[in-house]
Amino acid sequence: SxxxxxxxxxxxxxxxxxxxxxxxxxxxxxxxxxxxxxxxxxxxKTTDKWTLKICKFFGDISYPVYIVHYPFMYLFYAWVWNNDLTFGQVWAVVLLLFFGNILLAYLCLKLYDEPIRRWLSKRFLSKK
Structure with missing residues (x-):
């Protein structure tokens, strides 16, 4: 890092x-x-259970975060630049967006990505 x-x-x-x-x-x-x-x-290598869970969580949400953060990022930038705001004025929104994007990515993973992958796996990878 x-x-x-x-x-x-x-x-x-x-x-x-x-x-x-x-x-x-x-x-x-x-x-x-x-x-x-x-x-x-x-x-x-991860050796303890806690680190493994953290790494798995971040690995699982990495693609959904990549997808969902872009619209929020551009809306945020437009809001900051159009209103000539400073970091001191927007830090609370930054935190809300940071954690909100992680939550939204997790919801997308659990409610969309994983169910679709399961369905596609059953549909196309099952042996007949």
Whole structure:
């Protein structure tokens, strides 16, 4: 997490004369460093029951979160930019959106994704 935070906190590398350096930085991150971090994360082992449950929960909701957060993200950005709001004015909404998106993703997982997958598995993967 710390490595990702550091890599993503670099706003721009280079200057007007050497703007291509920023492209090199972005390419190295996207082609080499981020896949390496994913590999390291996927290679990790969980040993206790609690950690396994947490990892399973976040793994299960990862795709639903990816899907549901986009409309809320753009609505939030539009609201902040159109009203020239500061973080101090919107932090409560940020927390509501953060936890609300996790809850909505979980509901989508349990009420839509898993039932559809079960139905499709029975329909197309069952032996006749």
């Amino acid at each position: 710390l490595v990702i935070a550091v890599l993503l906190s670099v706003p721009y590398v280079g200057n007007k004369e050497f703007s291509w350096i920023n492209g090199i930085y972005d390419s190295v991150c996207a082609i080499l460093l981020f896949p390496l971090l994913v590999y390291w994360g996927a290679s990790g």
